[in-house]
Amino acid sequence: MHFDVIIIGGGPIGIACGLEAQKKGLTYLIIEKGPVVNSIFNYPTKMQFFSSSERLEIDNIPFISTEVKPKRNEALEYYRRIVTSNSLNIHLFEEVLSIEKEENFYIKTTKNNYTSSKIVIATGFYDVPNLLNIPGENLPKVTHYYKEPHYYSRQKVAVIGASNSSVDAALECWRSGAEVTLIIRGNEIGSRVKYWVRPDILNRIEEGSIKTYYNTNVTKITENAIEINTNGKLQSLKNDFVIALTGYRPNFKLLELLGVNLSNNEKKIPQYNPETMETNITGAYLAGVVCGGMETHKWFIENSRIHAKQIISNILQNK
Structure with missing residues (x-):
């Protein structure tokens, strides 16, 4: 043809x-x-x-x-x-x-x-998707696409990224009962986050509802945890799911x-x-x-x- x-x-x-x-x-x-x-x-x-x-x-x-x-x-x-x-x-x-x-x-x-x-x-x-290229990224608990929050209710969820998609996912999962941790590579929420959403996420971070790690990279993902590096400080956080919205x-x-x-x-x-x-x-x-x-x-x-x-x-x- x-x-x-x-x-x-x-x-x-x-x-x-x-x-x-x-x-x-x-x-x-x-x-x-x-x-x-x-x-x-x-x-x-x-x-x-x-x-x-x-x-x-x-x-x-x-x-x-x-x-x-x-x-x-x-x-x-x-x-x-x-x-x-x-x-x-x-x-x-x-x-x-x-x-x-x-x-x-x-x-x-x-x-x-x-x-x-x-x-x-x-x-x-x-x-x-832009991959993290770290151990454990191919585990079933990891996704590079986010659809809706119900699936993550009452789970420990790590959201990676500082963009609109990351902020939306973090807020929706938190409001659906997830324990959300936001991992951000830079030192602030992305500059292009929607203006009507920015105050919401900043308030949730300030009050401690969404635990946020700035200047942080995830270095490894396991079945029950993630390992992070914050300015050279290494930590292991308990975790059930990873939503890696890294672009x-x-x-x-x-x-x-x-x-x-x-x-x-x-x-x-x-x-x-x-x-x-x-x-x-x-x-x-x-x-x-x-x-x-x-x-x-x-x-x-x-x-x-x-x-x-x-x-x-x-x-x-x-x-």
């Missing part, structure tokens, strides 16, 4: 690219390894966006939410309805295994083989398979033309958060939805 363009990633930006391709009469296919907007589906159940609903809109399709800042379930319905009502050509639960470039792009997935004249990588960053990274393996150049430093920023979003590989484009490499905080739905028009416009010019 040959297409004018294949879009890898069925998140909001991948969907936006599909909509734009459809409007311009291109044959296209969106390939998504999970359900529609897989990353949002994997967000915590009660998660509320930092952005207001109009900033999450794509293709000028209104997003109406009960509050100014929508919640996960509202976003799932919004993007799902866009896919359905526009009859987008999207294959779900199909993972890309390899990409080769000759005259065309050759894409092999878990279900089929395809060719395309152009390709768009819109895979986001939520699929690959995520783009699928660099996929970019490397394609041959996209990455910056020669820890940021791993891929090479692309910011006017067209085309990479150093002719006909291969980047869209959304994947453009930022390890700087995942720089791109959001609201400032990368424009990528769809940039990419499809350039594809039409070079068709």
Whole structure:
């Protein structure tokens, strides 16, 4: 099966690219390894966006939410309805295994083989967690994703991280009856924590409801404890579960398979033309958060939805 363009990633930006391709009469296919907007589906159940609903809109399709800042379930319905009502050509639960470039792009997935004249990588960053790389990280008690607090009620839970996701997990688990310990590598709560949540977590820390260790790293995880290092001081804390929310990274393996150049430093920023979003590989484009490499905080739905028009416009010019 040959297409004018294949879009890898069925998140909001991948969907936006599909909509734009459809409007311009291109044959296209969106390939998504999970359900529609897989990353949002994997967000915590009660998660509320930092952005207001109009900033999450794509293709000028209104997003109406009960509050100014929508919640996960509202976003799932919004993007799902866009896919359905526009009859987008999207294959779900199909993972890309390899990409080769000759005259065309050759894409092999878990279900089929395809060719395309152009390709768009819109895979986001939520699929690959940043690992701690310490003994015990692969124990069943450890997770790098947090869904809801009920599971952790009346348990000793260590939450690792200082971001929005870490703070939300710590507060929700504590309110559900968990004994929460917050482990933070730096000396304060993250600067980008939602402004309406920051006072809550700081008050819980100050009153001692959530025990917090700053300037601390977890060095080992065992069945019944975690070992930590606070400025050279070693301690062992009793523990039932570890929620390690230490951030995520783009699928660099996929970019490397394609041959996209990455910056020669820890940021791993891929090479692309910011006017067209085309990479150093002719006909291969980047869209959304994947453009930022390890700087995942720089791109959001609201400032990368424009990528769809940039990419499809350039594809039409070079068709």
